[in-house]
Amino acid sequence: MKEKFNRNAELTNYLKENRVDFEAKLLSEAVNVAEKINDILNEGNIDLLQNAQSLVIYVVEGNKEKLIEFAKQEGVAWAKLSLTLSFKLEWIQAIRRALWYFLQKNEKCEKEFSKEDFFELERKVNDNIDYFLNNFFLRYTEFKEEILNNQRKLVEHLSVPIIPLSPTVAVLPLIGEIDEYRMKTIEEKILTNISNLKLETMILDLSGLTDMDESVIVDFENILCGINMMGCKAVITGLRAELVRNMIRIGVTFDHQAETHGTLQQTLKKYLV
Numbered sequence: 001m002k003e004k005f006n007r008n009a010e011l012t013n014y015l016k017e018n019r020v021d022f023e024a025k026l027l028s029e030a031v032n033v034a035e036k037i038n039d040i041l042n043e044g045n046i047d048l049l050q051n052a053q054s055l056v057i058y059v060v061e062g063n064k065e066k067l068i069e070f071a072k073q074e075g076v077a078w079a080k081l082s083l084t085l086s087f088k089l090e091w092i093q094a095i096r097r098a099l100w101y102f103l104q105k106n107e108k109c110e111k112e113f114s115k116e117d118f119f120e121l122e123r124k125v126n127d128n129i130d131y132f133l134n135n136f137f138l139r140y141t142e143f144k145e146e147i148l149n150n151q152r153k154l155v156e157h158l159s160v161p162i163i164p165l166s167p168t169v170a171v172l173p174l175i176g177e178i179d180e181y182r183m184k185t186i187e188e189k190i191l192t193n194i195s196n197l198k199l200e201t202m203i204l205d206l207s208g209l210t211d212m213d214e215s216v217i218v219d220f221e222n223i224l225c226g227i228n229m230m231g232c233k234a235v236i237t238g239l240r241a242e243l244v245r246n247m248i249r250i251g252v253t254f255d256h257q258a259e260t261h262g263t264l265q266q267t268l269k270k271y272l273v
Contacts, residue, residue: 011060012061015053015060015099016057019053023049023053025098025101026094026098029094029097030091032090033048033087033091033094040083044077044080046078046081055129055132056095058132059125059128059129059132060125062128064128067131068135070132071133071134071135071136072135075136075137075142075143076140078136078140079139079140079143080143085137088140092129092133103125160189161173162189162190165203165272166271169199169200169201169203169271169272170199172186172190172202172204173208174208174209175209176208176209177211177212179213179216180216187219187222187226190226191226191227194227200231200233201232201233201235202227202234202235203235203264203268204235205237206236206237206238206240207263208238209240212243213246214246214250217250218252221252221254221257224258227258228257233259234257234259235260235267236260237262237263237266238262238264
């Protein structure tokens with residue numbers, strides 16, 4: 001273990017001493033990335049050359065904890081800046097080639113390393129680079145999914161606009177197609193607003209709906225039950241013929257849970273007089 005530690009330290013010092021030459025070699029290996037280094041630094045405060053130096057040191061030292069931490073930081077940073085995975089892969093492969101070029105130039109590697117030592121070094125270096133890449137890809141993908149989920153939640157929230165018409169009456173116009181995910185958003189927002197605004201009447205205008213499958217119709221019936229349980233009156237307007245036919249086919253009616261009117265105008269005339 002002592003011999004391996006000394007060799008790791010020697011390689012680390014060697015790479016640090018030849019930092020400028022290493023960066024020059026790296027830039028020659030990654031032409032496409034090199035053209036964007038300054039832009040990435042200015043836009044996202046990501047110093048690719050400094051990060052490449054940190055990576056090769058962690059790889060040579062075999063510091064798994066630092067590799068994982070660094071990979072996760074890089075994954076989040078690249079995802080925030082919307083840099084592509086192919087761009088990252090090109091950069092890492094250039095780092096790999098530049099690193100091996102300098103290890104090959106090291107006289108101590110050539111003179112003191114046996115065949116077994118070389119293959120052990122080859123395995124360790126390449127495994128550690130792949131280990132970094134795997135953790136980078138995982139964190140990059142996770143963060144991208146978090147962004148997409150947050151954006152979807154925001155869009156769904158904005159697509160459920162509950163509009164207060166008076167201190168006790170509000171209307172929710174539903175537009176487009178409703179799936180189970182959106183139905184959960186609708187349920188949460190309706191019940192929360194009834195509680196917060198102390199609503200006595202919730203008008204649900206369905207005239208803008210394009211489709212609602214059977215499972216969603218059942219979920220909608222449950223929402224109406226929830227509205228009644230909170231002491232609020234549910235009023236439905238704008239039921240389309242296609243939706244009514246689907247309800248009849250599966251044996252679902254809203255008679256006991258809600259009052260129905262043909263149009264929103266009729267309802268407003270009644271409840272805002």
